[in-house]
Amino acid sequence: MKLLIATAGLVALSACSQQGQVYRSYFSEAGSVLDGGNFGNANMNNHLVMTGQRSYVENLSNRFSNEVLSTVNFAFNSARLDATAQTTLREQARWIRQFPEVRFRVYGHTDAVGSNAYNKRLGLRRAQTVVSYLTTQGISRSRLEAVVSFGETQPLIVTQGRERRNRRTVTDVSGFVGTHPIVMDGKYAQVVYREYVDSAKPATDLSIVKDDETVVGGGE
Numbered sequence: 184m185k186l187l188i189a190t191a192g193l194v195a196l197s198a199c200s201q202q203g204q205v206y207r208s209y210f211s212e213a214g215s216v217l218d219g220g221n222f223g224n225a226n227m228n229n230h231l232v233m234t235g236q237r238s239y240v241e242n243l244s245n246r247f248s249n250e251v252l253s254t255v256n257f258a259f260n261s262a263r264l265d266a267t268a269q270t271t272l273r274e275q276a277r278w279i280r281q282f283p284e285v286r287f288r289v290y291g292h293t294d295a296v297g298s299n300a301y302n303k304r305l306g307l308r309r310a311q312t313v314v315s316y317l318t319t320q321g322i323s324r325s326r327l328e329a330v331v332s333f334g335e336t337q338p339l340i341v342t343q344g345r346e347r348r349n350r351r352t353v354t355d356v357s358g359f360v361g362t363h364p365i366v367m368d369g370k371y372a373q374v375v376y377r378e379y380v381d382s383a384k385p386a387t388d389l390s391i392v393k394d395d396e397t398v399v400g401g402g403e
Contacts, residue, residue: 243285244356251278255313257350259296262308264316272313275354276320283326288357289313291332294349295342299334306332306352313352328357 247253253275255268264272279287291306310329318324338349 240356240358243282247278247354247356251275253354254351256347257309257352259294259345259347259350260305262305262312264312269316272316273320276317276322279317279322279326280320284359285356286326286328286358287317288328288330288355289317290330290353290355291334292337292349292351292353293332293335294344294346295335295338296345297335299336303332303334306334309350309352313354317354 251274252271255264255271257263257268258265279285289310291308291310293302293306293309295302297305307329310332314324314327314329317327335349338346339351340346340348342349
C-alpha cells in the first residue's frame with residue numbers, strides 16, 4: 184500500500200513538472216526548454232577534431248593545469264576575490280601572457296546552499312569577476328570568456344552544506360585566437376617552435392674570465 188502511494192506521488196510530481204515545462208515553452212522563445220546551453224557543442228567538437236585543433240588545445244590545457252593553479256575559491260555567498268585568489272590569478276596571468284594566440288574560459292561554481300537559479304547566477308558572477316581581474320593583469324578581454332556557470336551541479340565535495348572547495352572558478356584553455364598574426368590555422372607547433380627558439384637564447388652575455396685571459400667583445 185505504501186509503495187502504491189509513493190508511486191502515485193511520483194507520477195503526480197512528474198505530471199506537474201511536465202505541465203510546468205509545457206507552460207514555459209508556450210510563453211518563452213522556441214526551444215528554450217530543450218536548450219541546456221549545449222546546442223552546437225557537437226558541431227564545434229567535430230570541427231576542432233577535423234582541423235587538428237582539439238589535441239593541441241588539450242595539450243595546452245593539461246600543461247596549464249600542471250604548471251599553475253587553475254582554481255580559485257570564494258567566501259560563502261560572495262564573488263569577491265581575497266588575497267589568496269588574487270595571487271593565484273596573477274600566476275595565471277603570467278602563464279597566459281606567454282601564449283598570445285590562446286583563448287581561455289572561466290567556469291563558475293557554487294556549493295549546494297541556496298536555490299539552483301540563484302547559485303547559477305552567483306557562479307557566473309564569480310567567473311566574470313575572475314575575467315575582470317585577469318584583464319587588469321594585461322590579458323585582452325577578447326581572449327577571455329566567462330561562460331554560463333555550472334552553479335551547484337558539479338561539486339568537488341558532495342554535500343548539501345557549506346563547502347569552500349565547491350565555491351570556486353576554474354580557468355581552462357578553450358582554443359586559439361584565429362585572427363592572431365602568428366597563428367597558422369591554430370597550429371600548436373607554432374607555440375612549440377617559439378618556445379624552442381626562446382630556450383636557446385643565453386640568459387646573459389656576461390663572461391667570467393681569469394686574470395690572465397683577454398676578453399674579446401662583450402657588453403655593458
